[in-house]
Amino acid sequence: MEQKINAAITISLPLIKHFEGCHLEPYLCPAKIPTIGFGATRYPNGKKVSMDDPPILMEQAQGILAFDLEKFAYGVLRLIKVNLNINEHAALISFSYNLGLGNLQNSTLRSKLNRNERIAAANEFPKWCRAGGRKLRGLVLRREAEKELFLS
Numbered sequence: 001m002e003q004k005i006n007a008a009i010t011i012s013l014p015l016i017k018h019f020e021g022c023h024l025e026p027y028l029c030p031a032k033i034p035t036i037g038f039g040a041t042r043y044p045n046g047k048k049v050s051m052d053d054p055p056i057l058m059e060q061a062q063g064i065l066a067f068d069l070e071k072f073a074y075g076v077l078r079l080i081k082v083n084l085n086i087n088e089h090a091a092l093i094s095f096s097y098n099l100g101l102g103n104l105q106n107s108t109l110r111s112k113l114n115r116n117e118r119i120a121a122a123n124e125f126p127k128w129c130r131a132g133g134r135k136l137r138g139l140v141l142r143r144e145a146e147k148e149l150f151l152s
Helices: 002-020 058-079 086-099 101-105 108-114 118-122 137-151
Strands: 023-028 034-037
Touching: 002 058, 002 086, 002 137, 034 058, 058 086, 058 101, 086 101, 086 137, 101 108, 108 118, 118 137
Parallel strands: none
Antiparallel strands: 023 034
């Protein structure tokens, strides 16, 4: 089980790094949430990122990302009741990392997937391309990449 989880994390990693980018100083993401590193909104100790936080080192950014990806990988498995292949799991890790497990939990994507309607679930990815009330090209591209990975 752990080997499959690590494989899914490894597959999701370049996708997440590409779309998140890395910022060693706090910044506001498009949804106006303080963020640092590769899109982290909290530190491993649970503290929320603040715009007043000091810069971090690249090693810290990578450590936060590794911590978060394991949390999201297990969170996806907790929410999805059908067996996932590694690419489906990786796509859902990226999706959840960007949007949060709460959004996955309450999504039609999850409902359809848990009914084993995989194509219908995949078609839900593109619907999640807004931040701060605006449709963002970066999110459109990310959801396309996640959908393609999910279906591969």
